[in-house]
Amino acid sequence: MQPRTRLDLATKDLEAPLAIVDLDAFDHNAADLVRRAGGKPIRVASKSVRVRALLDRVLARPGYAGLMCYSLPEALWLSSCDTAEDLLVAYPTVDHAALRALAADKKARGRVTIMVDSTAHLDLVDAALGEDHPEIRVCLELDVSWRPLPGLHVGPRRSPVHTEGDAVRLARAVVARKGFRLVGVMAYEGQVAGIGDAPAGRRAWGLAVRWMQGRSVPELTERRAAAVAAVRRVADLEFVNGGGTGSLETTGADRSVTELAAGSGLVGPTLFDAYRAFSPRPAALFALPVVRRPKKNVATLFAGGYVASGTGTPDRLPSPHLPSGLELIGLEGAGEVQTPVVGKAADRLELGDRVWLRHAKAGELAERFAEYHLVSGDRVEAVVPTYRGEGKAFG
Known part of the structure; x- marks a missing residue:
């Protein structure tokens, strides 16, 4: 049966506009991500799914562990639903109400880890909760953008923590601060994970992307490994998270990384058609x-x-x-x-x-x-x- 015929038949009694997820494609993609991860667990990026039933479905599969959330209120909600017991908030929060809710919820405090990239984030938590607040789990974000020349930045504008020294200084500040526990490091290489290297009809751009990625990956791998090793001498880390759907192979090969992140590869949107290494099915x-x-x-x-x-x-x-x-x-x-x-x-x-x-x-x-x-x-x-x-x- 042709795909369009199949979908039209399945939804013939429904009125459009409507949205579907093809479970055969979703499950195929989930299995392929695990294959590409090479044995490292995948933390599911919830923002790429935003459906609890589908999060439950993929977390029930071998090879997946925990969620990467995109806001603290989302993580608190998913914790209250028992969707996962390990929830990393991938972006720093300045939400005082959500921080107060986290501090007041013992179960959530054991499950939710917030992101920091400066002591200013610690100051903000203290301001929201008072200096005698319960222990809050934090993850340090290391910037792994590519900076081949002064003033040239290739990759997302995220953390100011770029060097091994930057990471150690922040790690020491977290460990010395009452009410915080440093449990993880995250280092997302968006210039590899989020930029397709084979865009249709743009051969020259694809060649340029492959050239950039071929030089960025060795540099970020060496720098990430050094920074993680240095931070581990300061704190007993539970996890080191890296990568995304577009970089599972290269990030998984980095021995300093203990887990990978992925989400878009489950669904197969059009922006992920432009990669040579994998081809997710449209789900x-x-x-x-x-x-x-x-x-x-x-x-x-x-x-x-x-x-x-x-x-x-x-x-x-x-x-x-x-x-x-x-x-x-x-x-x-x-x-x-x-x-x-x-x-x-x-x-x-x-x-x-x-x-x-x-x-x-x-x-x-x-x-x-x-x-x-x-x-x-x-x-x-x-x-x-x-x-x-x-x-x-x-x-």
């Missing part, structure tokens, strides 16, 4: 109905302006997937109330037919829908709420 799709046929080779879909965060470039737009042969119109793109698609396949579409699209990023689709329909074969196996469907929005 999350959304369907829009045809509402107009303005002219030959054009069909207009209802809604669809689900644009991904980031650079604001065309690769952040959703992409028509099924039927094949459709494209967005450059001057209209994907709109709040309508999304025109063009191509010969449009002439086979009638009012009410569905076009299946893919989002550019993995988790942001869940912000647009209250529920996902989990499809197995040609039937809907379950309907589960997204974070939005559970009344949760974490920014």
Whole structure:
């Protein structure tokens, strides 16, 4: 059975717009991530999923352990739901109310680790809780961007802790500070994990990315190993986290890293089509109905302006997937109330037919829908709420 036929059959009694997760593709991707991890456990990046039922599904598989959350309120909620007993908040928090909730929740304090990259973060926690607060678990973030020349920065602008010396100074400050326990180090190489090295139609850019990554990986691996070894002489670390979906092989080869992070590879959004080393299957799709046929080779879909965060470039737009042969119109793109698609396949579409699209990023689709329909074969196996469907929005 053709993929579009299968999906249309599975959802024939449902009204579009709607969103599905193809469980066969999701499970295939989950298994492939474990294969690529080479024996190291994977901490699931929750922001790339944002559906508790799917987090439960992947955490039940061998090879996965713990969650990487994107906000402290999210981690506290997932702890209260017993989704996981090990929750790392990947970004520093300045949320005083959430910090007070963490301090007041003994169970959460044993499960949740917050991120710091300066003593100012420690000061903020003290200001929110008072200096005699209960012990808070913290993780030090090491910056592993590539800086080949003075003033040249390749990678995310994250932590100011770049050198071994920076890491040791902060580690000592944490250990000396009452009310904190240093339990981990995180070092995310976004210039490798988050930039595809084989973008379609951009051969020169792909070559440049591969050149950059080929020089960045050895440098960051050596620097990370030295920094981790130095921090371990200061504190008894429980974990060293690194990497992402795009760098599991290279990060996993780093002996200083004890666990990997991944999430987007479970879902297979379009931004992860541009890698040579792996090809995730599209698992999350959304369907829009045809509402107009303005002219030959054009069909207009209802809604669809689900644009991904980031650079604001065309690769952040959703992409028509099924039927094949459709494209967005450059001057209209994907709109709040309508999304025109063009191509010969449009002439086979009638009012009410569905076009299946893919989002550019993995988790942001869940912000647009209250529920996902989990499809197995040609039937809907379950309907589960997204974070939005559970009344949760974490920014």
